[in-house]
Every structure is written in C-alpha cells, then in structure tokens.
Amino acid sequence: MPFGEQPAYLRVAGDLRQKIADGSLPPHTRLPSQARIREEYGVSDTVALEARKVLMAEGLVEGRSGSGTYVREQPVPRRIARTGYRAAGESTPFRQEHADDRVAGTWESSSEQAEASTEIAARLDIAPGERVMRTRYVYRAEGEPTMLSTSWEPLAVTGRTPVMLPEEGPLAGRGVVERMAAxxxxxxxxxxxxxxxxxxxxxxLALGGVPGHAVIVVARTFFASGRPVETADVVVPADRFRVSYHLPVK
Structure with a gap:
C-alpha cells in the first residue's frame, strides 16, 4: 500500500461517518447492510464488515438485536466546570465535583472501611494495607447520572473524629475542605x-452508557501542609461531558 493511502475499510468508514455527520444518515436510521455497503463501494464482505466495526467502536452506530445496526443519537456534550474549591460553608460534595451553579445536583453515597491498595497508598503517602475510609458517590444533574466518584481518606487523619464518615455526623454532606478544617x-x-x-x-451501566466507551478520569488529591488527606477518582462519560478549567492568573 502506498505511503499515506488508507486501507479500504477506513475509507468506507470515513464516508459513512461523513454521512452521519452531515445528516444524510440521521439518528435512528438503519445503517446500510453489509451487502449494500459491499455493492455501493465495490469492496469485499470483509472490508464492509470492518467498516461497520469501526463505526460501532467509535460509538456512532449501535446494534439492535434481531433488527440491525442503527445510527446513534449523539448527545451534545455538557460542561463540567472546574473553578476551584469553595470556602468553608459553601462546598457540598456535588459542588466540589461539579462547580457549575446553573446545574441542580443530587448525590447518593456509601462509605466503608478498607485497606489501601498499593496505588491508593502511594497517592496518600501511607503504607499499603493501612486503613482508609472509602466512599462511593453517584452524582446526578436534573435526574441524569453524570459522574461517579470514589474517595479514600486515611483513618490516621480522620479516625475517631466527628468527620470520619463523610456523609454522617455534624458535617454530613459538606466538602473535604470544611470537614478537615473542623x-x-x-x-x-x-x-x-x-x-x-x-x-x-x-x-x-451506572452512568447509562455503553460498556467499553471512553470515560474521563479526574484523579484528585487534597493536601494539608504537604500531607495528602484525601484522594479520589472522578469518572465521567467522555461522549457526554467536557471538563472545563477556569484558573486565575496571579
């Protein structure tokens, strides 16, 4: 194959992708069958099949059991604004993760004690196996699941204190900054x-997406005088959200 020339299946996939983008194949339209692709583009069954696989892997089409392959409706990406962390008294877990005042949000959570894995221990600067409080969150905006978060706090810091459980006690539902200050x-x-x-x-499954599709992961760690006091993984679907940072210049 000459340098720079695309394989046939990518050329076919590219043409179909363009038809999806320009509306020639609108959402919920059935994708041309493998036989029709073969005839229209003058390619083999193998090339037609591989082109369809490319579009499916890109999330542009989806298979429906017993019916065929259809163009997926593409969501308009929403913005998750990262604008810094609020002062004590103004930061809830949802605001901490989704700092956009225009969005009304709720969350569900569950906490349990666990042993720090090697990775989490490195992020918290503790020994593997040390006890941590692990909290899992599901965040929703206007009823739609938008992100997942799992946080870990070393019990050497919060153990036997009123804030050991992030969603219980006098500061239940407040952010890390305010809880730690207490x-x-x-x-x-x-x-x-x-x-x-x-x-x-x-x-x-929890986010209402398709297994294998890309997710954005924000690995976040809070520090107090250089010591990590909380670390978390925030997971959002890459096809539905964009992470936007607005940072002051000093």
Missing part, C-alpha cells in the same frame, strides 16, 4: 490529573 486540618492545595480509558462495565 478537625484542625487546613487544606491548602489540590492536585488534579486528567486521563481517559475505556469505561468498566459497572461504570458505564
């Missing part, structure tokens, strides 16, 4: 690292 731990820094990966089946 036990004289002053959060003064936060690190966020952004990555992407295929969504795990349980994640995409």
């Amino acid at each position: 036990i004289d731990v002053i959060v003064d820094n936060v690190l966020e690292e952004i990555g992407a990966r295929p969504g795990l089946a349980e994640e995409t």
Whole structure:
C-alpha cells in the first residue's frame, strides 16, 4: 500500500461517518447492510464488515438485536466546570465535583472501611494495607447520572473524629475542605490529573452508557501542609461531558 493511502475499510468508514455527520444518515436510521455497503463501494464482505466495526467502536452506530445496526443519537456534550474549591460553608460534595451553579445536583453515597491498595497508598503517602475510609458517590444533574466518584481518606487523619464518615455526623454532606478544617486540618492545595480509558462495565451501566466507551478520569488529591488527606477518582462519560478549567492568573 502506498505511503499515506488508507486501507479500504477506513475509507468506507470515513464516508459513512461523513454521512452521519452531515445528516444524510440521521439518528435512528438503519445503517446500510453489509451487502449494500459491499455493492455501493465495490469492496469485499470483509472490508464492509470492518467498516461497520469501526463505526460501532467509535460509538456512532449501535446494534439492535434481531433488527440491525442503527445510527446513534449523539448527545451534545455538557460542561463540567472546574473553578476551584469553595470556602468553608459553601462546598457540598456535588459542588466540589461539579462547580457549575446553573446545574441542580443530587448525590447518593456509601462509605466503608478498607485497606489501601498499593496505588491508593502511594497517592496518600501511607503504607499499603493501612486503613482508609472509602466512599462511593453517584452524582446526578436534573435526574441524569453524570459522574461517579470514589474517595479514600486515611483513618490516621480522620479516625475517631466527628468527620470520619463523610456523609454522617455534624458535617454530613459538606466538602473535604470544611470537614478537615473542623478537625484542625487546613487544606491548602489540590492536585488534579486528567486521563481517559475505556469505561468498566459497572461504570458505564451506572452512568447509562455503553460498556467499553471512553470515560474521563479526574484523579484528585487534597493536601494539608504537604500531607495528602484525601484522594479520589472522578469518572465521567467522555461522549457526554467536557471538563472545563477556569484558573486565575496571579
């Protein structure tokens, strides 16, 4: 194959992709059959099949059992604004993760004690196996699941204090900054690292997506005088959301 020339299946997939983009194949329209693709583009069954696989992997089409392959309706990405963390008294877990005042949000959570894995221990600067409080959240905006979050707090910091359980006690439902301040731990820094990966089946099921589709992962850690006091993984569907940062310049 000459340098720069695309394989036949990518050329076919690209033409079908363009038809989806320009509305020639609108949402919920049945994708041309494998036989029709073969005839229209003058390609083999193998090429036609691989082109359809590309579009399915990209999330542009979906198979319906006993019916065929159809163009998916593409959601308009919504913005998850990351604008910093609120002062004590103004930050709830939803606002902490989804800092957009225009969106009304709710969350569900569950907490349990666990042993820190090697990865989480490294992020918290503790020994693997040390006890942590693990809290899992499902966040919803206007009733729609928007993100998942799992946080870990070292019990060496919060154990036997009124804030040991993030969603119970006198500061239930408040953010990390305010809860830590209540036990004289002053959060003064936060690190966020952004990555992407295929969504795990349980994640995409909880978020109403398709297993294997990409998710954005925000790995966030709060620090107090250089000591990590909480770390979390925030997971959002990449096809439905964009993470937007608005940072002051000093």
